[in-house]
Amino acid sequence: MPSDSQLEDELSSPYSLTDDHHLNFSRDGFIRLPNVLSPGAVVRLREELINLLNKTFPKNNRNNRFLSLEMMWIESPIIRQYVLSPRIAKISADLLSVKSVRLYHDNTLSKEPGCGRTPWHYDDHHFPLETNDVVTAWMPAQPVPKAMGPLSFAKPLNVFNLVKNINFNKNDTSYDKNVTEVFKANNVAIDSKPFAIGEASFHHNLSFHTAGENRTSQSRIVLANTYFADGARVVEKPTMVSGDWQKFIPGVGPGEIAASELNPICWPTNTKKRYSAS
Ligand SMILES: O=C(O)CCC(=O)C(=O)O
Numbered sequence: 291m292p293s294d295s296q297l298e299d300e301l302s303s304p305y306s307l308t309d310d311h312h313l314n315f316s317r318d319g320f321i322r323l324p325n326v327l328s329p330g331a332v333v334r335l336r337e338e339l340i341n342l343l344n345k346t347f348p349k350n351n352r353n354n355r356f357l358s359l360e361m362m363w364i365e366s367p368i369i370r371q372y373v374l375s376p377r378i379a380k381i382s383a384d385l386l387s388v389k390s391v392r393l394y395h396d397n398t399l400s401k402e403p404g405c406g407r408t409p410w411h412y413d414d415h416h417f418p419l420e421t422n423d424v425v426t427a428w429m430p431a432q433p434v435p436k437a438m439g440p441l442s443f444a445k446p447l448n449v450f451n452l453v454k455n456i457n458f459n460k461n462d463t464s465y466d467k468n469v470t471e472v473f474k475a476n477n478v479a480i481d482s483k484p485f486a487i488g489e490a491s492f493h494h495n496l497s498f499h500t501a502g503e504n505r506t507s508q509s510r511i512v513l514a515n516t517y518f519a520d521g522a523r524v525v526e527k528p529t530m531v532s533g534d535w536q537k538f539i540p541g542v543g544p545g546e547i548a549a550s551e552l553n554p555i556c557w558p559t560n561t562k563k564r565y566s567a568s
Pocket residue numbers: 399401408413426428441499500501512514
């Protein structure tokens with residue numbers, strides 16, 4: 291198991307992206323990358339995420355649920371390493387071809403045994419940012435075999451155009467069904483491969499994605515960090531679906547530059563050292 295300082299070294303070390311990685315990300319809107327984390331770093335991540343989940347959610351009565359926690363980096367020095375990681379943030383900046391990225395938020399997603407599908411969606415509506423330079427690093431805290439519900443992507447990126455007129459109805463599953471049908475009718479390719487230990491995916495905010503149910507007896511635990519291009523503004527009219535955005539960009543109003551103290555620049559500056567949480 292890596293010590294704290296070994297973990298810090300690993301999460302600060304650069305990851306080499308190839309021309310193919312860049313091409314694939316621009317065309318498909320997502321990429322899977324092997325060995326983003328070492329096996330030891332995955333084990334430490336899982337341990338800490340389980341600690342945090344156990345503090346918030348009672349252990350009984352979890353089956354079938356999709357548990358989620360955000361902004362863990364403020365409280366947990368270990369999670370902070372993974373969230374403000376120069377390694378992860380630089381991959382994100384490079385894939386977006388921008389010089390500098392800020393954190394939007396971290397998010398742990400624990401899909402408990404028996405929990406059903408993650409419906410088809412893209413993330414754009416969830417982020418009230420006036421830019422499409424937004425990427426989410428989805429880092430599983432264990433391998434994710436097919437039966438556990440790996441994140442799955444429709445490709446290429448521009449297939450979102452096929453489904454942009456489908457109305458979202460939050461009271462039923464019609465949106466998910468309709469998107470599935472349109473993708474089928476258009477022979478849209480779906481990438482739903484399992485994730486090996488240490489593998490992570492990076493998806494653009496217009497990339498359509500879903501995940502299957504968790505048919506195993508283990509929780510499918512993931513850390514998903516979202517980064518955006520430095521300089522981006524909050525949209526003029528944030529909508530309800532933008533949810534808790536003021537929690538993630540406190541003190542910043544509509545139309546203003548999203549650069550609160552909770553949106554540190556994660557690449558290129560090593561803000562991890564500058565941020566002093568209590
Ligand atoms: O983990 C999942 O099943 C969904 C995750 C997701 O939609 C995201 O990270 O944007």
